[in-house]
Amino acid sequence: MVEESVFRGIISLFTKLGVYDIILPFLLVFTIMFAILEKTKILGSEKIEGREVTKKNINAIVAFSIAFLVIASTQLVAIINEVMANIVLLLILGVSFLLLVGVFFSDKEFTLEKFPTWTKFFMVLMFVGIVAIFLNALGWLQFVFALFLNWDAEWAASILFMIIILGFIIFITYEPREKPKRKE
Incomplete structure (x- = not known):
């Protein structure tokens, strides 16, 4: 019988923990949505010290919510x-x-x-x-x-x-x- 390698054990541990089914898709959707919201400034921007800055907190919450809705399915x-x-x-x-x-x-x-x-x-x-x-x-x-x-x-x-x-x-x-x- 072939002995399982350490790396194969780590990958199976990640699979059991849900890294591939939950964490990575969540991070992917969150990152893409946050980048789109930051780039397009759909949710608005504000002026701080004369600079126009996006509302990162709102963008993060919206991207977070969308990512959670995606991984729920x-x-x-x-x-x-x-x-x-x-x-x-x-x-x-x-x-x-x-x-x-x-x-x-x-x-x-x-x-x-x-x-x-x-x-x-x-x-x-x-x-x-x-x-x-x-x-x-x-x-x-x-x-x-x-x-x-x-x-x-x-x-x-x-x-x-x-x-x-x-x-x-x-x-x-x-x-x-x-x-x-x-x-x-």
Whole structure:
């Protein structure tokens, strides 16, 4: 029988204490809500010694209350845990890809500033990935997968026909915009 390591024992102790199910989601929601309230100054600000300062005490109480309401729901905590694990996976995937791209740039420094279209592409790709992660965590992607798995040739032909018609209409009615000429 394999003996349990000290680190595995600590992790199981944290699990029994509720660190992963209560404390970490609470801290995450509290921190994000407090940062949003501080940045947006929704609950107001006051002038102290000529400086405009946010009402930290009200922001903290509101963020604290929202965080407690979130951890009271086990479904929300489960969604947060699943989403955060998948977002970290997406982040590791992005960093790994950038490391692989950096291999091909030899001794030159690689920055995405020289490639603005790639930067936008990766931003859109990460956004789509995060939306897909949230939809999967909420269980909404099962309906989409079921739709694609259960359709027959009639459905596919109808959808393809509609896409071709829409593409044709857009192609016929599209007028390129004229760029305004600069006056010098």
